[in-house]
Amino acid sequence: MTDDLRFTIADHIATIVIDRPHKLNAMTPAMADALVAAVVECNRSDAVRAVVVTGAGEKAFSAGSDITTLDQYATPWDFRNRADYCDALRACRKPVIAAVNGYALGGGLETAMACDIRIASINARFAAPEIKLGWIGGGGMAAGLAYAAGPSNAAMMLLTGDMIDADRALAWGLVSEVVAPDRLMARGHEIAAVIASRAPIAAETAKLNLRAAFTMPWDKAIEYERDLQAICFATDDAREGRAAFAEKRAPDFRRR
Template sequence: MTENTDGAIRFTTDREARVATITLDRPAKLNAVTPVMARALIAAVTECNVSDDVRAVVLTGAGERSFSVGSDITALGSYATPWDFRNRVDYCDALRKLRKPSIAAVNGYALGGGLETALSCDIRLASANARLGAPEVKLGWIGGGGMAAFLSRAAGPGNAALMLMTGEPVDARTALDWHLVSEVLQPEELLPRAHRLAATIASRAPIAVETAKVNLRAATAMSEDQALQYERDLQTICFATDDAHEGREAFAQKRPADFRRR
């Protein structure tokens, strides 16, 4: 795909594995996201949500240098008023509306909105050359796509404060130690591992996997008693599905289960 000024989103689906890959495709600008790309990302998320050909999603950036450095700073000055800026199309909001499980394959820089993008995914894998950071304070503002909330949950308040207040990035090994990412891989192994992991998740009962995603998010927002009760309710709903019946029959018959999302 030829890159244009506004950049692009590449969206491909492996129907056999039921895995979609969304690629931020503006490598010459380190995959900085333009408003055009943000709208295309929303369209890709919508397609993933409605398609049963997609049961897991891999999100990555084109090239080896950068996952994404967030919003294109030159585009940020195009809003007529602060209120227009406040109500802009936000690609992180779109990703958090993704019902299917998502894996961020962080190849290189994940800065500002790029880090927020990765944090909006369920699982994060990083290449050994990845650098993750929240540099907004160096420019006079802070992140607005969930940076503080998601970074503090993943890395802990102290580590989040270090990143948010200095604006300095951390390397892949530190990100692993701080639980910002689950695995660190060599660059050539990153996407193959992400796709294998996505295919494994896609092979599981889809209603159960999507419910697990909902349950994880709820667990961080509820009291312990509420979270336990909510989980029990979700378990009951899953247990009543045809897929759960199929899972029990397949287990008893020692065969692979044929999950049909119902």
């Protein structure tokens, strides 16, 4: 691990804080490795049912990869095959919420888009500025923007590199909610707490199902959904949910 990334678990919620505010929470290779390790622990631990990702301080969620570290890779092929923090977040089986404070630029925007739900403070700003430096994003930038904001809005961001504010991000569907800065983390944890109160296996399969809706043909996605439903229906948690409904009480889900 590294001091520049904090990872805690409480009340079934894991919190990952990108903690390098003096560098706008720009990611180093060591921080990427730490984030990969955090996701591995989230996937392994039954104590984790939802994850909140944010940046330390008020200025930035993350400015993406620290550009000063990029020349450390011996070849473009080494750069291509680096440990990618966005890949790590996409590999998280638990639902992930991005609480975006300040700048989400380049890999920072990709980090947010690798999460399942995005909320933002009113001071959040989003950009894909790589084109201004001579390259493009490589952590899912185009795919994430096209899915979230639509092809024209994605093209606007990718081809200009210009920044958009939180209100425009909300209008384009890039984020689900915009809140006051002092409410951001509380709101992120409120959403995570609701998810953590639901049946964990159902939440994880719902996440798989949503991804399938984007990547599979229509008929195959529906077929896959029915398979996932059958798996969920056979769990102890589903039996507990039906019993709790019949007995008019709150269910006690155990991730079994």
